[in-house]
């Protein structure tokens with residue numbers, strides 16, 4: 449026996465919680481799917497009765513809680529920090545106002561979003577204007593209103609220099625940077641490259657232009673970034689560039705903006721549950737960034753700015769939907785009590801290829817993120833039958849409209865209400881009209897009262913912008 453013997457170690461690879469172990473070991477999947485009967489104390493089925501189905505629901509309490517924890521995570525570690533709400537993540541007016549009332553600025557990426565923020569009463573000086581395409585008309589407005597315009601490319605830089613030539617007071621600008629901080633893919637589409645020196649050239653040119661103030665160095669390294677360490681590398685790269693600009697021009701750029709990307713507690717397809725095993729707390733992200741800035745002499749420390757999106761709103765958002773039909777050839781439904789442990793497992797295995805299908809009254813046109821994220825499915829009542837792998841079909845007349853390829857669900861009835869969660873980030877804003885009216889949206893306010901914040905669409909909303917040529921008009 450020459451083989452080396454290593455004593456076995458018990459790792460936490462499967463995750464410590466029973467939920468994680470069950471997810472990894474399909475033989476041990478239980479016959480119990482916990483129901484989600486209420487959201488913030490309001491009964492799910494009552495919401496559907498009152499406001500209809502499907503229905504988006506947002507929790508004000510959850511959004512405020514996340515916003516405050518983020519502020520504390522950074523604020524406890526670093527004094528000069530400011531936050532902006534990323535409109536594109538969810539620009540429902542009530543949602544934006546919640547973050548503004550928590551003291552968050554507006555981060556916008558288009559003419560439409562800029563105008564939306566202004567209409568909500570946000571002053572130009574409280575808007576950060578990102579994005580690769582800012583038409584001249586809106587650029588002129590934003591620059592004159594004191595917004596920080598974060599420049600994406602040389603053509604935009606040239607245009608801005610032309611616009612500000614006639615200005616008496618310098619306009620506020622920033623530049624967006626991209627670089628390798630260990631995250632793949634690198635988002636090379638946006639901003640100036642750091643590695644080949646173009647970011648430094650653009651920054652020095654702006655720092656020397658008396659018609660602008662180079663206010664910010666900005667980056668957004670990607671979204672759903674699982675490694676806080678990447679932010680440490682990003683902060684170090686930006687601090688180094690800031691120092692280089694200072695040495696060349698004596699201008700110390702006042703603000704470093706590290707964008708967004710901090711994940712919510714959602715999981716990509718195939719990731720082991722629960723999310724807490726994969727997602728690091730926001731405090732670790734704050735620590736990674738602020739520990740770099742805190743190493744600078746106090747007088748040289750910049751204003752740190754973060755532009756958060758999905759982390760703040762994803763879990764606050766739910767989509768309620770109703771089962772409208774059953775598909776596939778189900779075997780008769782046994783109750784858990786009828787089955788021996790062995791029969792229960794066999795039942796589960798025989799059903800493994802999702803022979804059962806449920807058709808619900810909402811489609812992936814309102815759930816854009818279902819392509820990447822494994823959206824949770826929760827029955828609104830406790831059903832005591834063996835769970836079976838089920839395919840959840842959306843209601844679109846399109847074969848690709850599958851919300852979950854396979855999800856363990858008990859036997860449900862037509863009319864049962866299911867809650868899809870989390871869905872608060874990037875679903876409403878990226879929703880597609882396609883063949884349906886967008887559902888109503890309600891907010892459960894801090895007193896636990898549901899309030900309508902967007903009514904269900906009607907035909908006039910969709911027909912409104914259309915015009916009929918005279919020769920096609922019905923007489």
Ligand SMILES: Cc1ncc(COP(=O)(O)O)c(C=O)c1O
Nearest residue numbers: 534668671708709755756757758
């Ligand atoms: C410039 C910028 N900042 C902030 C965000 C918000 O990102 P996230 O939702 O990942 O926090 C985005 C989203 O893509 C962005 O493009």
